Amino acid sequence: MKEIIKEHAGFLKQIWKLSKSELIITYKGAALGPAWAILNPAITIFVYWFAFALGLRTNSDVRGATFFQFLMVGMIPWFFIKASIMNGADCYLKKSAFITKMPFPVSTIPTFVLLADLYVNLALTLIMYILLLIMGVPPSIYNIQILYYVPLMYFCQLFFTWITAMLSAVSKDFYSAVKAFITAFFWMSGIVFDPYSMADPILRNIVLASPISYICNGFRNTFLYQTWFFETPYETLIFFAWLIVLAFLGSRFYKKLRRTLPDILA
Amino acid sequence: MEEQVAICFTHVKKTYKLYKSAKKRFLGLIFGERIPYKKYKALDDVSFTINKGEAVGLVGRNGAGKSTLLKLITGVTFAEEGEITVNGQVAALLELESGFDPQMSGRENIYLKGYILGLTPEAIEAVEDDVVEFADIGDFIDQPVGKYSSGMRARLGFAINVEIRPEILVIDEALAVGDAAFSEKCRNKVRSLIDSGVTVLFVSHAKDQMMEFCDRALFMDKGKILADGPAEEIARQYDAFVEQEKKREREERERRKREGTPERKRRKASF
Numbered sequence: 001m002k003e004i005i006k007e008h009a010g011f012l013k014q015i016w017k018l019s020k021s022e023l024i025i026t027y028k029g030a031a032l033g034p035a036w037a038i039l040n041p042a043i044t045i046f047v048y049w050f051a052f053a054l055g056l057r058t059n060s061d062v063r064g065a066t067f068f069q070f071l072m073v074g075m076i077p078w079f080f081i082k083a084s085i086m087n088g089a090d091c092y093l094k095k096s097a098f099i100t101k102m103p104f105p106v107s108t109i110p111t112f113v114l115l116a117d118l119y120v121n122l123a124l125t126l127i128m129y130i131l132l133l134i135m136g137v138p139p140s141i142y143n144i145q146i147l148y149y150v151p152l153m154y155f156c157q158l159f160f161t162w163i164t165a166m167l168s169a170v171s172k173d174f175y176s177a178v179k180a181f182i183t184a185f186f187w188m189s190g191i192v193f194d195p196y197s198m199a200d201p202i203l204r205n206i207v208l209a210s211p212i213s214y215i216c217n218g219f220r221n222t223f224l225y226q227t228w229f230f231e232t233p234y235e236t237l238i239f240f241a242w243l244i245v246l247a248f249l250g251s252r253f254y255k256k257l258r259r260t261l262p263d264i265l266a
Numbered sequence: 267m268e269e270q271v272a273i274c275f276t277h278v279k280k281t282y283k284l285y286k287s288a289k290k291r292f293l294g295l296i297f298g299e300r301i302p303y304k305k306y307k308a309l310d311d312v313s314f315t316i317n318k319g320e321a322v323g324l325v326g327r328n329g330a331g332k333s334t335l336l337k338l339i340t341g342v343t344f345a346e347e348g349e350i351t352v353n354g355q356v357a358a359l360l361e362l363e364s365g366f367d368p369q370m371s372g373r374e375n376i377y378l379k380g381y382i383l384g385l386t387p388e389a390i391e392a393v394e395d396d397v398v399e400f401a402d403i404g405d406f407i408d409q410p411v412g413k414y415s416s417g418m419r420a421r422l423g424f425a426i427n428v429e430i431r432p433e434i435l436v437i438d439e440a441l442a443v444g445d446a447a448f449s450e451k452c453r454n455k456v457r458s459l460i461d462s463g464v465t466v467l468f469v470s471h472a473k474d475q476m477m478e479f480c481d482r483a484l485f486m487d488k489g490k491i492l493a494d495g496p497a498e499e500i501a502r503q504y505d506a507f508v509e510q511e512k513k514r515e516r517e518e519r520e521r522r523k524r525e526g527t528p529e530r531k532r533r534k535a536s537f
Contacts, residue, residue: 013381013387014382017381098365098382101342102358260295264291
């Protein structure tokens with residue numbers, strides 16, 4: 001952990017610039033460019049809404065919010081989570097030139113790769129907020145919790161990436177495994193359904209214990225349900241336990257494998 | 267005295283673990299020594315000191331350990347034993363184009379590469395014009411690097427590396443860049459850097475070039491430094507060594523032919 005903080009300390013300006021360039025590289029070369037960052041999620045939300053609300057007819061309101069609002073607010077953080085899992089797990093592989101050809105503070109790679117994804121997500125969140133206002137959801141003091149949930153979401157994904165990126169660099173099987181699990185994460189984390197309305201209490205608690213569902217429900221509490229984060233103490237506690245475990249494991253992996261990483265990737 | 271030293275290696279050892287497959291390597295990381303692997307000694311107890319302002323050549327056959335040595339100096343890889351001291355900002359002309367993004371323009375890539383090397387925006391701004399001027403690729407500087415010819419890419423890469431004002435410059439066969447005119451320009455640049463007190467480590471098979479720049483040379487083989495002395499002396503030794511090796515190989519081949527033994531046990535390619 002000390003090593004990682006030290007690597008970041010003298011490199012903050014560069015991280016900021018590299019995250020910007022990462023964003024530019026992603027959307028350069030397409031005529032619509034950055035529009036895809038918005039179009040893609042919009043289409044995804046519409047498709048799920050179509051399948052659930054019109055196809056399966058689960059269009060009933062969820063605790064006072066329309067199903068569409070419920071779905072949209074839960075899926076916005078998911079887009080960041082998905083992008084950061086995908087881009088995070090192979091970031092050492094993709095940036096292997098930084099590792100094998102030049103001296104570089106390697107632990108900053110996940111930081112700026114995920115930051116680029118976060119910028120896109122902040123734009124999405126803003127658009128979502130405007131849409132909610134148009135739909136007649138009133139602004140409230142609870143909205144400021146976004147300053148709590150977004151950093152937590154970012155750091156949770158960052159710590160997770162410390163583990164996945166390192167293991168994926170060691171063996172590509174791990175990267176394939178991570179990708180395969182994304183679908184499971186999505187369907188089992190209470191993004192398209194309300195975990196609080198699950199009948200089985202054990203299953204409900206398992207779903208609520210997932211960090212992904214903490215973030216997605218957090219966004220809903222912030223924008224739809226007017227609930228403070230300390231009003232869900234059980235979920236909050238478990239989430240922080242996850243954070244600590246991920247940070248501990250991630251920094252251990254980094255410390256253990258950093259020095260062999262250039263030889264593995266070369 | 268301390269400040270005089272630019273690079274100092276004491277008893278540095280570097281071994282690569284060669285596993286039979288990716289699976290074995292993965293298991294090796296988990297279970298350590300229990301998984302069998304072949305040791306490849308890239309550097310075997312290497313010690314030397316290079317003072318500030320020296321221009322030192324490095325000669326040796328392929329696989330002698332030169333590249334590993336350079337990678338250790340630049341801080342890309344790490345040794346498992348011994349101590350390495352490097353005083354000063356290192357610029358490596360190892361892979362001129364590494365870190366470039368093909369979609370970004372040459373100018374944007376100057377900044378990108380600068381950030382990757384840890385420079386601040388102000389520091390890059392200060393050398394931007396010099397880099398553009400040295401690369402001398404005209405309007406292409408604002409075109410995506412992916413559209414460049416290989417010569418242009420190398421020119422830009424070389425320009426960035428020499429214009430960021432390194433204190434230690436590591437050159438690996440990089441002076442054969444571009445056409446004759448540019449190559450001449452590069453040589454002049456390196457010469458002026460040496461004159462201004464930059465420490466230079468120069469790897470080349472071109473003996474003449476080495477002797478042109480360096481007053482001292484190291485001769486490596488099989489991960490060891492066999493000789494360290496004046497460049498001309500070392501160049502002579504190296505020539506003799508290469509001749510001797512060639513002769514030995516020739517004799518070996520003839521002996522094999524006579525005795526009819528198979529050249530080497532082969533492993534079948536997997537496709």
